[in-house]
Amino acid sequence: MSRELNVLGACPLDCPDTCSWVVTVKDGEAVRLRGNHDQPYTRGALCVKVNRYLEHTKAADRILHPMRRVGPKGSGRFERITWDEALDEIARRLTGIIDEYGGEAIWPYQGTGTLGYIQGETGQAGRRLWNALGASYHDLNICSRAGNLGLRRTNGTPGGMDPESFAESRLILLWGTNTLTSGHHLWKFIQQARAAGAHVVTIDPIRTRTADQADEHLAIRPGTDAALALALMHVVLDEGAEDRDFLENHTHGWADFEREIRRYPPSVAAEITGIPEKDIRALGVRLAHTRPTGIRATMGIQRHRGGGTAMRTIACIPGVTGDWRHVGGGVSYSTSAHVPIQADVRPDLLPGPVRTLTMTRLAEGLADAARPVKCLWVYAANPMGSTSDQNRIREGLSREDLFTVVMEQFPTDTVDYADIVLPATMQIEHFDLHAGYGHMYLMWNEPAVAPPGECLSTTETFRRVARRLGLTEPSLYDSDLEIAGQLLSGGHPALEGITVERLRREGWARMNYPDPFLPFADGFPTASGRLEFPAENEGYVPPFSAVTGGPYKLAMITPAAHTFLNTMFGNNPELGRRAGTPEILVSGKDAAERGLSDGQRVRVFNGNGEMTLHLRISDRVAQGVVATTKGNWPKLSPGGVNVNVLVDEQDADMGRGAVYHDNLVEIAPLP
Incomplete structure (x- = not known):
């Protein structure tokens, strides 16, 4: 008689959610994949990409032999x-x-x-x-180096909020992150917060599907996030809403940083960011008087010339408002630093x-x-x-x-x-141990099939x-x-009681941190033991587009596609069909200035190379900004489309991070 076996595993992909999943095996074949309903972060849901994972393992083009x-x-x-x-x-x-x-x-x-x-x-x-x-x-x-280092300079660690605590936030800033495409499990906690009256703002150069669902969208110029952060703190000071006790007892370098903030009133930031002054001021007032405020900023925000500084300055906001005192307050970038596992290499x-x-x-x-x-x-x-x-x-x-x-x-x-x-x-074919960079759980992956x-x-x-x-x-x-066993044997209190045997049996375990979790309740892991502000003149590094001249005038950003993860699944026929023909989003004014029309095949180029795409006139991007998704395989795309033919091999300000979103191009009709 044939029988079914359910095998506990975990998604391996480069996504903060690291889902717990269940593979159903019948007669040695994986026949069903579903999210694990018992795991508190996954709650039974997988994404549009991973829902087709079993199909992907059986694809006709799978490499099976040396x-x-x-x-x-x-x-x-x-x-x-x-x-x-x-x-x-x-x-x-x-x-x-x-x-x-x-x-x-x-x-x-x-x-x-x-x-x-x-x-x-x-x-x-x-x-x-x-x-x-x-x-x-x-x-x-x-992936994330510049932002990691920026956060370390402020907080001593890139670790911050437990993302589940966004359910307690009353103002949520989704800053440079498209949650519904790149980590949608966070959304249920945002929905909990909204049900309790939270206001949700997306700050993104593109009006994404997440922006469509938010209460407010601020279309920021790529790479100018630190200037906006400084202006918001400027309004907090104007409102007299800074947390003086927190500043005095838990931060270092406030006098210099206050002078830096004063250099960026909303009028100055509006010129830099392209966001209307009244909108900056309105959000600043809301920030000043709403506790707790939770900020979600993920990796896309730091892929430009000033990426490390941007994350460093954004991380200062809860230092000024005192939000680190509150569950649901602070910044969430990556929880990886809370995982006390060190591989012995x-x-x-x-x-x-x-x-x-x-x-x-x-x-x-x-x-x-x-x-x-x-x-x-x-x-x-x-x-x-x-x-x-x-x-x-x-x-x-x-x-x-x-x-x-x-x-x-x-x-x-x-x-x-x-x-x-x-x-x-x-x-589904090997052992592995995982920790999400968007939650506080360890996951075990048991091989389900040969x-x-x-x-x-x-x-x-x-x-x-x-x-x-x-x-x-x-x-x-x-x-x-x-x-x-070696990985789990470090002796850190957060791992106490978490063994290979337990993980193989249960599939997942929350690390031993308080719930709810205040990451800096006992101080900051910096040299001073306090949140460390940047010095004057160190709060904002402009993007390449603001400091270089030349013939290329359009700032191109390359966000994740909803159906691909980097280039993974780029060869999946159904996900490719859903992704559609590669296209570049251009504002109506930019298209008109170049004599371009909607649906036209165009040449997108700069000094590094060129590619051809369909042009889509859209109000989802502001004037001066164009966007196309990453993840296409050159050999499977019309005209060999892959955006990295245009991206220069340059460094961000910290850690030599990538600068995918700091890239100037031009667009012209095909000859």
Whole structure:
């Protein structure tokens, strides 16, 4: 008799919600996927993308076997080989590279395709192996680094509010975040707050689907968020509503920062941000007199030249209003810093100091002839679709002297440039441990089915590579369950009672923090023990568009598509159908000035490259701003559309963060 089995797991994707899910298995096949109704944050709901995850695991274009390139780089022509053949070639090539150039010539390019502590980015999967080989250190800075550092300068940590406490907020600022597309589980807590009278404001250059549902939308110019934050605090001071007790007893540097605030009255901020002065003043008055105020600001807000400063200055608002005193008050960016798990990547295995190669500078790194990269090993990443300066990356990946290994599930544009392709498991096929960066829970993922074909997990692939290289370090062969036990054994009070056995049985556990949670009730983890304000003249860094001249006048931003997650699901036919033909949103005035009409095929270009798109005249963007979504696969899109052909390889003000939303372009009719 056949029977059904329900297996508890967790979504691995780069999303703050990290849902708990249940896979129903019948006769060894996964037949149903649903959100876990028992988990307090997921509450039974998955997103439009993940609802099709089981279908995705069975897609016809899934990579199931190791392959070797037989055509030119970029052609996507491969032959099937055995795992033994793949491992033999890898061992031979790596040994030769290390002997001639040293281990630093290997660049392990890991992305955020999975955020697991065992298989993915959060635990730096594979780092033990790379340390044993002396490979270059991969600085995974592409997603949230600038904002993390900005928050650390103010609060000592990027950790802040428990997102569930937004249910207690009475003013909610959704600042540079499209909640209903990129983390919709927060919305139910916002709805609870609204039912109790909360006012919801979206601050975003685009009128998103979240803005449609808010009480108010402020269309801000990209990269000017810090100027708005300063102006709002200016109004709080004008109203005499600053929390003097909190300022005196819990902050440092107030005198200098007050002078900085006074430099940005609403009239000045209106010129900078494009938001009418009366709207800035009205929101400032509301902020001054509404406690608690909760601010949700996620990663898109800090992907510009002044991204770190923007998050640093926004984080000052609850220091001025005293909102950190209140449940439902403060800033929520990422809860990752509240997770006291440190992966033991064994830095002692390194033979000596190694260089750091920066994720956002892939094109630059591959072009370095003085200290050449001779092996690029890509996993959980698709740089040909997700990384800036796509044309130069293509040049680097086309180098015949670059040995490229790609561990993948699908034939991405990056795979087309690989010498060896290794088939990777998907989430329902391996063990993993997760912590959401938008909630306070740990999640366990139990494999529900056997991997198809010859797919291997990340950890098993690296165990086999280590064995083929003849490495004898025992920790390179730790099992997944042994790694999980190590991750949970740090002794932090927040992990007390949370074991591998418990997680495998229950699927999830809330970390041992108070509920409700006031993150700074015992002070701030800064040098002073207080919230630390920026000095005068350090509150706002203008975007590139405000400090550079040139022929390109339109600020282009590239938000997430509702049906893709970065480039994941870009090859799913149904989700691609729902996404529709790629288009660029342009205001009516900008279109008229350029002689463009609605629905026209246009050329979008700057000094980095160009692409063709359908133009859509829309009131969802303000004059001077254009928008198109990220996530398209170049080889599957009309005209090879991918926005990163236009994005320069430049750095934000902190952590060399990416600047995807600080990009000037022009638009012209196709010849």
